[in-house]
Amino acid sequence: MKLFEQVAQPLVEQASSLLGISLSITDEKGIIIGSDNKGRIGTLHPVSSRVIEEGREVVFTKEQVDNMENVLPGIAAPICFNHKVIGVLGIVGEPESVRKYVKFIHSHIEMFLRESFRTESELVQMKTTELFVQHLIHYEDWKDTSKLEEYCQLLGVHFNRLRVCLLIHFPVLQESSSQAEPLQTQLQSLIGYLFRESNEDIVCPVNQEQWVVFKIIDSKGEPKLRRTCESAIGKLTAFLDREGVHGRVTIAYGKSYMGLEGAARSYQQAQKAIMAGLRSDSEESVYSFDSWSILPDIFLEDIDLRFLELFADDIRNIWEFPESDMLIETFIAYCESSMNVSKAARNLYIHRNTLMYRLNKISELSRIDPQSFEQCIVLYIALKKKERNPLFMKVSGKNY
Known part of the structure; x- marks a missing residue:
């Protein structure tokens, strides 16, 4: 279990530092994957196989381990995850002295594994969902x-x-x-x-x-x-x-x-x-x-830019006029004021006659009838579309 290998050493260091005792954790093959004595990491703990096989806590006294290699006195307990033994916790010391720590550390490790696995599963689920959504959209x-x-x-x-x-x-x-x-x-x-x-x-x-x-x-x-x-x-x-x-x-x-x-x-x-x-x-x-x-x-956003080709010359005439910004602002305000001259003039803070002069200039440049709703709405759309695409666009093979 990869997650177990990743968290074993941090768990050992945390518990050993907190309680002042010596610990080790082995995987299901009996290889030490966590120890306060880092020199033991990666070595075989021969008696772990017995703990895993019996599925229960085993006590090792000093006399029992004298002739065993890489085995220290203490208590070894199986670590379970999803009803399966995945490793062994070893607490080093006189069995009677360290017994009081067994249940606490053992429970802490198994709880930590459950929470870590849940968190990792949620992260995997989230990443999978994100990939799916990117494919879907x-x-x-x-x-x-x-x-x-x-x-x-x-x-x-x-x-x-x-x-x-x-x-x-x-x-x-x-x-x-x-x-x-x-x-x-x-x-x-x-x-x-x-x-x-x-x-x-x-x-x-x-x-x-x-x-x-x-x-x-x-x-x-x-x-x-x-x-x-x-x-x-x-x-x-x-x-x-x-x-x-x-x-x-x-x-x-x-x-x-x-x-x-x-x-x-x-x-x-x-x-x-x-x-x-x-x-x-x-x-x-x-x-x-x-x-x-x-x-x-x-x-307006969905209208194809090729739509502007129909009005290339008229729009160019307006855009090339020295005071084009003022004319375009006036015409758009006029349309958005329901083609009401008085209302548009108030919104622009200009005199009604000034507004009429500008509309007449628009009419002169584009050949539009400012009184025609149908004509105004088409030019309005064309100007708004051009306004949203400030970079020069090629229309009928020319830039404008």
Whole structure:
């Protein structure tokens, strides 16, 4: 047992230093893997085989070991794990003097092994889950999904029920990277407590600033999902505040689907929703993919850049105008003010006539009718898309 070999020497050193006695631990083959006398490590302890075979405590007096090599007087007790003897604890000294330590040290070692194994198993489970999630969220890259199905069997999860993906964004963790690692285990427990209602709900980090939850849900559970998220944000924010990490926690979720492909789709939707939410000026902290408050932003982000080819000349005319920034800001404000001239002028803190002059200039440069909703919305989308891609883009073979 590799874990046993790793912890044997630290356990011996700890107990020997604390109690002031001499100890040794052997593996199931009788090889000493832990001793306060480091010169004995790696040597054979010949009588360990007897202790392992009999499965009980054995006493060795000074007279009994006089003619034995590498055996000291004391008490030897079998160390068990999962109902199997995996080694032997040896406490060196006059048997009657050291007997009082046997039960305490023996129990401590077996308890430590159980806890270490549980912790190691949890870490393995977490790493396996993280690998699975990385495969799942890149589902479209996999021609053969058998690997994903193997992970499902290994983790004991099934995707034959509706699942929704939630993304939890912690920008403060990225900014405070030195604090991020110690918080991961605590966050794992807290997020699991807040969202996991089934043993098959999946919780794990996607990167340093995001955690993902693939949660089983039914039609009755969807209406309360937002309330669950809002409550969770309060608790997560309070937890981070106590840890001295301050900032905005954001949660977004996609729609619910069945199957591995559906789960990946829900993740992509949650990712788009959270990016749109972070870009928005909204004070909300929970975003749903189908929320009208962010759907226009998601729609805009998904428009193919080739769309701009249709308006290359018109956009270039606007962009090359000496006061292009002012014109674009005015036009966007006009559209976002429901094409209401007075309202747009107030929002821009300019005179109504100044606004009209600028709109007329936009019309002159782009041949658009500022009174036409259909024409304005198309130019608005084109300008917003260009605004999001500040680097020069090639349109119709030209840079602009």
